[in-house]
Amino acid sequence: MKLTLKVWRQSKPDKVENGKLISGGGKMETYQVSDVSKDMSFLEMLDVLNEDLLRSGKEPIVFDHDCREGICGMCSMYINGQPHGPQQGTTTCQLHMRSFKDGDTIYIEPWRAKAFPVIKDLMVDRSAFDRIMQAGGYVSVNTGVTVDANEIPIAKSTADKAFDAATCIGCGACVAACKNASAMLFVSAKVSQLSMLPQGKTERKTRVENMVAQMDAEGFGACTNTGACSAECPKGISMEYIARMNREYYGAKLTSNNV
Amino acid sequence: MKLESKIPDGPLAEKWERHKFNIKLVNPANKRKYDVIVVGTGLAGASAAASLAELGYNVKSFCFQDSPRRAHSIAAQGGINAAKNYQNDGDSVFRLFYDTVKGGDYRSREANVHRLAQVSVNIIDQCVAQGVPFAREYGGLLDNRSFGGAQVSRTFYARGQTGQQLLLGAYSALSRQVANGKVKLYPRTEMLDLVTIDGKARGIITRNLVTGQIESHSAHAVLLCTGGYGNVFFLSTNAMGSNVTAAWRAHKKGAHFANPCYVQIHPTCIPVSGDYQSKLTLMSESLRNDGRVWVPKKIEDAEKIRKGEMKPESIKEEDRDYYLERKYPSFGNLVPRDVASRNAKYVCDEGRGVAPTGLAVFLDFRDAIKRDGEDLIRAKYGNLFQMYEKITDDNPYETPMKIYPAIHYTMGGLWVDYNLMTSVPGLYALGEANFSDHGANRLGASALMQGLADGYFVVPYTIGDYIATLPTDKVPTDHPAFKEAEANVKANIDKLLSINGDKTVDDFHKELGKIMWDYCGMSRNAEGLKIAKEKVQKLRKEFWSNVKVLGGSEELNITLEKACRVSDFIELGELMIDDALMREESCGGHFREEYQTDEGEAKRDDDNFSFVAAWKYVGEEAQEELIKEDLIFENVKLTQRSYK
Numbered sequence: 001m002k003l004t005l006k007v008w009r010q011s012k013p014d015k016v017e018n019g020k021l022i023s024g025g026g027k028m029e030t031y032q033v034s035d036v037s038k039d040m041s042f043l044e045m046l047d048v049l050n051e052d053l054l055r056s057g058k059e060p061i062v063f064d065h066d067c068r069e070g071i072c073g074m075c076s077m078y079i080n081g082q083p084h085g086p087q088q089g090t091t092t093c094q095l096h097m098r099s100f101k102d103g104d105t106i107y108i109e110p111w112r113a114k115a116f117p118v119i120k121d122l123m124v125d126r127s128a129f130d131r132i133m134q135a136g137g138y139v140s141v142n143t144g145v146t147v148d149a150n151e152i153p154i155a156k157s158t159a160d161k162a163f164d165a166a167t168c169i170g171c172g173a174c175v176a177a178c179k180n181a182s183a184m185l186f187v188s189a190k191v192s193q194l195s196m197l198p199q200g201k202t203e204r205k206t207r208v209e210n211m212v213a214q215m216d217a218e219g220f221g222a223c224t225n226t227g228a229c230s231a232e233c234p235k236g237i238s239m240e241y242i243a244r245m246n247r248e249y250y251g252a253k254l255t256s257n258n259v
Numbered sequence: 260m261k262l263e264s265k266i267p268d269g270p271l272a273e274k275w276e277r278h279k280f281n282i283k284l285v286n287p288a289n290k291r292k293y294d295v296i297v298v299g300t301g302l303a304g305a306s307a308a309a310s311l312a313e314l315g316y317n318v319k320s321f322c323f324q325d326s327p328r329r330a331h332s333i334a335a336q337g338g339i340n341a342a343k344n345y346q347n348d349g350d351s352v353f354r355l356f357y358d359t360v361k362g363g364d365y366r367s368r369e370a371n372v373h374r375l376a377q378v379s380v381n382i383i384d385q386c387v388a389q390g391v392p393f394a395r396e397y398g399g400l401l402d403n404r405s406f407g408g409a410q411v412s413r414t415f416y417a418r419g420q421t422g423q424q425l426l427l428g429a430y431s432a433l434s435r436q437v438a439n440g441k442v443k444l445y446p447r448t449e450m451l452d453l454v455t456i457d458g459k460a461r462g463i464i465t466r467n468l469v470t471g472q473i474e475s476h477s478a479h480a481v482l483l484c485t486g487g488y489g490n491v492f493f494l495s496t497n498a499m500g501s502n503v504t505a506a507w508r509a510h511k512k513g514a515h516f517a518n519p520c521y522v523q524i525h526p527t528c529i530p531v532s533g534d535y536q537s538k539l540t541l542m543s544e545s546l547r548n549d550g551r552v553w554v555p556k557k558i559e560d561a562e563k564i565r566k567g568e569m570k571p572e573s574i575k576e577e578d579r580d581y582y583l584e585r586k587y588p589s590f591g592n593l594v595p596r597d598v599a600s601r602n603a604k605y606v607c608d609e610g611r612g613v614a615p616t617g618l619a620v621f622l623d624f625r626d627a628i629k630r631d632g633e634d635l636i637r638a639k640y641g642n643l644f645q646m647y648e649k650i651t652d653d654n655p656y657e658t659p660m661k662i663y664p665a666i667h668y669t670m671g672g673l674w675v676d677y678n679l680m681t682s683v684p685g686l687y688a689l690g691e692a693n694f695s696d697h698g699a700n701r702l703g704a705s706a707l708m709q710g711l712a713d714g715y716f717v718v719p720y721t722i723g724d725y726i727a728t729l730p731t732d733k734v735p736t737d738h739p740a741f742k743e744a745e746a747n748v749k750a751n752i753d754k755l756l757s758i759n760g761d762k763t764v765d766d767f768h769k770e771l772g773k774i775m776w777d778y779c780g781m782s783r784n785a786e787g788l789k790i791a792k793e794k795v796q797k798l799r800k801e802f803w804s805n806v807k808v809l810g811g812s813e814e815l816n817i818t819l820e821k822a823c824r825v826s827d828f829i830e831l832g833e834l835m836i837d838d839a840l841m842r843e844e845s846c847g848g849h850f851r852e853e854y855q856t857d858e859g860e861a862k863r864d865d866d867n868f869s870f871v872a873a874w875k876y877v878g879e880e881a882q883e884e885l886i887k888e889d890l891i892f893e894n895v896k897l898t899q900r901s902y903k
Contacts, residue, residue, distance in 0.1 A: 013469075039532045041650075047537055047765075054763050054818065059809060062817055064325060066498040068538050070646065071423055072329040087649075094649050119469060120815050127446065130326050134438040138431035141388045143310040143715045149387040150345065153399030163392040163417065166424060170328055199390045 001036040001097065004105040005049065007061055007122075014117035019219060021114045026121075028107070038098040042085065043068060043075065045097055063122040070094040070234065073169030076176070077122045078109040083173035083232045091171065091234045111172055113181035115219045126172050128218040129186060135214035136207035137190045139199050158196055165193040167235040174229035174237075180221030185229040187215050188245035189237050195248050205252035212249055262515070262873055262888045265676040266370040271894050272352075275374045278677070279720055283727035290315030292731040294478040295722070296463055298450045298505050300327030302422070302429055302707060303690025304484030306714030309432035312441035314719055316726075319476055320433065321445045323468060323500055323820075328430045331486060331498040332710060335422025336543035336643065338406055338414035339707040341379040346403050350411040352376045357895060358409055359705060362595055363670070363698020364847035364863065365897045366518070366871075368890060370677060371695045378716040379708050383415055385715055389428040393417050405593070406545060406703040414704045419543050419643045425707055429714070448474075450505040451748045451823065453481065453512045453686065456740045460509075460686035464744045466752075468820060471813040473745050473752075475736035479729050480685045480722060483509060484714065487669035487691040489522065491828045491835065492780070493772025495666035496528060496541040502824040503831050506673050506692050514681040515873040515886060517674035517694035519831065520839035523701055523848045524781050525667030526599035529650055530619040539665040540650060542622075543643055544703050547592045549627035549636065550660070552599070554611040554620050556580045561611045571613070571621055571659050582606055590902040597700045597848045597861070598902060600664035604781050605859070607663075614661050623659035664781060668706060670697040670848065671838070674873040674888075678721035679713060682873070685725060689713035694871065699847025752812045755822045760805030764821045767802050768828065771795065775832055779839050784852040788840040795833045802829060834874055834883060841885060844868045856899070865897050 010026025033049050040048075043065050050060035066074040075092040079085035085095045100106065108122065116124040154162075166189070174185035191208050194200030200207070223242060230239045267278040285293070293316050297308040300322040308320040322330060342355040355376040360367060383401070387393065393415050394402040406414040417424040436442040445465070452464040454475070462477040488503035489495035510516045527547065529540045555561045556578050563569035582602060584591040592599075603620045606612065613619045628636050633656060637644070644655045651661070673681050673688035675695055681688050690710035697705060734741075778791035802825070810816040845854040845861035846868070854862045871888040 037533055037535065039652075040535050041537070044535045044537050048535055051763055051765060054807060054809060057809065060817060062815060066324060066329055066500050067331060067334045068499060069334050069540055070649075071334050071420065072324070072331070072498065074324060074329050089645075090649060094646070096650065096652075098652060123815075126325060130328075130434065130437075130444070130446075133328075133431065134434040138435040139388065139390045140435060141385075141432075142313045143306070143385060143432070143719065144381075145384060145388045147384060147388065149343070149383045149393075150400050152387060154395055155399050156395050156397050159392055159395045159399075162390075166392050166427065167420065169423070170326065193392070194390050197390050197392070199388055 001038065001100065001102040002032070002034045003036055003100065005031045005033060006105065006107045007031060008109040009061070009121055010118050011120065013119050016114070016117055021117060024118060026118070036097050038096070040097045041068065041093060042079065042095040042097065043093050061122065062120045065093055068093040071169060073171035076111050076124060076171055076173070078111070078176065080107050083111070083176040084234055089234055089236050111176040113175045115181065115183070116172060116175065128220070129170050129172065131218065132183070132187055132211055132214045133190065136203070136210040139194060140203060152198055154197060162193045162196045165189040165237065165241050168237055169235060171234065173232050173234060175220065177228040177232035178221065179226065179228070180224060182223045182229070183215050183220040184223040184242045184245070185233060185237055185239070187211050188241040191245045191248055192241040204248060205256065208245060208248040208252050209256060209258060262674065262682070262886055263676060264368065264888060265678060266368065267677065271369060271373050274370050275377055282721060282724035285723045285727050287315060289731065291317065293317065293726050293729070294319065294733065295480050295482065296476055296478040297321070297482045297484060298463065299330065299484035299486060299692070300430070300433065301330035301332035301484060301486055301690060302426055302710030303692070303714040304330065304482070305426065305429035305433045306711050307482055307484060307689055307718050308442055309429060309436050310715050310719040311722070312436035312439070318436070318442045319445060319478065320442050321448050321450060321465060323447065323449045325446055327433055327444065327446065328427060330426060331501050332426045332707070333423045334498065335707055336419045336541065337545045338404065338416035338421045338704040339382065339425065340406070340413050340704040341383045341415060341708065342376050342413060343380055343383060345401060346412045348411045350413045354411065355379060355413065359696070359702055360698065360895050361900060362700055362702035364700050364861065364900060365698065365865070365869070365892065365895070366846050366890065367696055367698030369892060369894055374717065375696050375709060375712050378712045381716055382708060382711045386425055386428050389431060391417065391424045391428040404545065404548065409702065416545070419545070419640065422707060425711065429711070449820065451508060452744045453509040453683070454740050454744045455512055455683060456734060456738065459684045461734050462736070462741060464741070464748050466748070469815050471811070471816060473748055475741040475745060477734045477736050477741070479726055480687065482687045482689060482718065483673065483692050484689045485692045487672065488828070488831055489666045489669050491771065491832050492666045492775050493768050494531065494536060494539050496525060496539050499538060502827070504824050504827045506688070507827040507831055509673065509681070509683065509686060511876050513683045513876070514686055514688070515674040515875050516671070516834060517871050517873045518671035518838065519835040519874065520779065520842060520849050521670035521699045521847065522666060523596060523668040523670060524600040524664045526596055526603055526664050527622060527662045528665035529647065530614045530661055530663040531616060540646070541665070541667060542647060542660065542662060544596065546622060546640060546643060549639070550592065550622040550624050551581055551626060552583050552592050552620055552622055553579045553581045554606045554613060558610045561613055564613045565615055565617060580606070580611070587902045594902045595700060595702060600781060601850060603664055619661040619663045621659035622662045624655060625659070628656065668701055670694065670699060670701055674871065678724060679718050680725065687718060687722065689718060699849055749812070752819065752823070755806065755808050755819060755826070756812060758804065758806050758808065760807050762805050763807055764818060764825050767798065767806060768825045770798055771825070771829055771832055774798070775835070779836050782850045782852050783839050785840060788836050792833060792836045795829060795836060799829045799833070802826060837883065838872055838874065841872060842868055860899070
């Protein structure tokens with residue numbers, strides 16, 4: 001296959017000042033790639049291009065990637081306007097070139113959201129997700145508890161539901177897909193996982209309050225229930241968790257001490 | 260020089276308890292006066308950082324990824340072993356210990372492995388308390404399955420994403436300590452050197468991968484939880500960024516490297532499809548519980564399949580060779596990884612391989628689907644089948660998977676004593692980065708167990724024994740030792756940037772990988788290893804005169820990052836070859852063609868090679884010095900491993 005790639009190149013990082021994103025400035029560059037095999041992964045196609053760029057003395061395209069098995073959540077790019085590209089339930093690293101045709105033009109851009117400033121080219125800063133997790137995405141238990149694991153029986157249906165939420169890989173596609181750059185799907189997945197399990201029930205109120213507060217502080221937008229997040233989520237996390245988080249949140253606020 | 264393993268006295272089952280009682284404690288009020296650096300945030304690193312912070316130490320946690328949650332432990336699929344005996348099928352701490360020592364082909368330390376089996380049960384309790392969603396039965400209790408090489412069901416699992424769920428558990432504990440102000444995170448930061456003062460580890464030099472700045476960090480102890488070195492082969496199941504740099508640079512500062520030639524080749528990976536291949540994808544070995552491994556009996560049939568003239572489904576039962584079931588009737592498809600991998604190689608060498616490259620065997624679910632129904636198989640392996648289909652475009656519900664062995668895990672690593680301390684006082688190595696528990700071959704579902712055992716339940720105790728001997732004084736980072744190390748790191752980077760040769764870093768990495776795979780991979784022999792050594796030495800010279808690294812040092816520079824890592828892989832590669840050449844026996848993942856039984860199984864030489872090979876760095880391009888730690892077996896009788 002021969003393809004034309006239009007890739008976002010940005011050498012200076014974006015900055016956030018007074019809650020406003022100031023772009024580092026960049027532009028789309030055009031590259032021709034040939035001899036693309038349908039069995040290549042999308043990132044392998046970019047590897048080949050990067051090797052060619054290097055050989056001709058040009059800087060390679062910077063993008064985040066690591067496990068290339070669809071689980072670490074590091075890879076993150078819009079492909080033709082869609083987070084992780086055209087195939088549903090797939091991260092960029094698991095996307096293969098058989099999803100494209102000879103002669104196609106492919107547009108490749110970094111996640112675009114105020115809370116995800118661009119660092120370079122296709123690489124963005126998603127540390128906001130870590131800070132949301134630090135605000136309450138855990139069960140407060142120190143190492144060395146002595147309760148036997150089977151002393152906490154959990155109905156299989158509950159465990160499975162919690163599991164579905166726990167499959168989030170923290171890639172940020174939900175934010176990238178949302179027209180408001182909302183992080184509700186990401187936050188609700190963790191809130192739901194822990195609030196459904198008996199281990200997480202003790203802290204369920206403070207957890208949802210603190211995580212939502214941090215999410216807002218990071219500059220993510222509001223949720224308007226368009227469902228783009230769930231449609232683009234590589235792990236297919238359902239919007240019903242957003243509804244669940246909203247219930248958790250209102251329940252918590254009714255009796256909250258943080259007025 | 261003699262290596263002091265510090266294995267406690269007493270009966271095997273009491274060693275750890277006694278040791279915990281005998282080691283020094285650090286007063287709770289004093290712990291906050293000590294700083295600990297933890298490099299790596301996988302299962303070992305995240306669990307250690309969180310647990311140490313909970314105890315009161317000030318922890319600095321480093322990872323090269325953008326978030327601690329992305330460490331490669333996340334990709335582990337299958338499960339985690341624990342001697343809970345929830346299934347009432349005869350499991351016990353001693354059986355898990357015994358299976359692990361046997362599975363490691365009697366090349367691990369009894370005392371370490373027994374401790375691992377003991378704390379395995381605590382790990383499950385800990386993870387469940389954190390909210391890790393393990394698979395459950397309808398009654399609400401935890402489910403187990405049997406896993407490669409085990410005859411009891413002791414593996415806890417979370418669909419095919421056990422590593423992810425365990426790591427997110429450890430990451431949540433770590434995040435909680437960040438919020439408490441006890442852990443400071445340094446993501447996108449790579450360790451490039453260890454700083455020692457008066458022979459003790461006192462800090463590290465790092466490079467900020469975004470700004471390129473070289474920084475010094477001082478502490479009372481340094482923990483390396485930096486994973487394995489499988490990427491020395493270029494193609495492996497490791498993540499793209501997994502590297503040996505932290506461990507290797509610590510090695511050059513005095514930490515001995517043990518058993519580098521022990522590499523695990525995982526039998527069930529998706530075969531290579533072309534030159535552009537950047538990594539290999541593992542299919543969990545849990546698939547071998549229900550999948551049957553086979554190749555055609557006739558070479559003609561295999562040829563037709565390779566050319567696409569015949570479909571595997573159309574091969575009649577009597578023309579299929581279920582070679583594992585045939586050769587190993589009692590373990591069948593569940594033989595340990597090294598045995599399964601070697602046998603796949605044999606049948607492919609015979610010309611019965613099935614992919615266009617000739618390097619693949621079938622893993623077939625036809626009979627399992629017939630027996631249990633597609634729904635049950637989908638519930639067990641749905642995500643794995645989906646992943647397979649995404650990569651290969653084949654539907655495993657309809658046609659058998661094609662698999663081939665790939666580099667997966669490295670049993671070798673930094674030498675550590677019973678306290679997990681390396682030969683540099685104050686420097687610890689945990690998880691895959693150390694050598695201690697898996698001998699010459701790791702059993703399935705044991706890596707997650709070891710990473711978490713080291714981080715949650717071993718090092719939080721043993722580190723006190725060392726810290727208690729130290730004054731609380733901090734070393735300032737303008738100490739000459741830091742300045743000197745910084746200058747060396749900078750000089751090394753400047754040298755890489757100044758070469759401006761013709762070949763890319765990946766060119767060198769691929770060449771190294773091919774040498775290692777051809778001569779120091781699934782099977783090895785003296786002649787080949789000698790050729791490999793020459794080739795690697797030549798490659799190293801060429802690298803330092805002809806590598807092309809663009810850009811500058813004080814900026815985000817992905818080529819420079821890779822160049823640093825590959826330069827260390829090349830040096831490690833040579834040591835692996837030395838180690839493989841020295842070990843004139845076959846054991847576990849180390850298969851020397853000269854030493855095999857009549858049936859083609861690994862033949863150990865317990866009289867001469869029942870030792871840990873710890874290599875001491877003695878200087879640039881000099882032959883490293885071998886130091887032997889004899890392995891003493893008091894509780895297990897050494898036998899020829901048999902899975903027939």
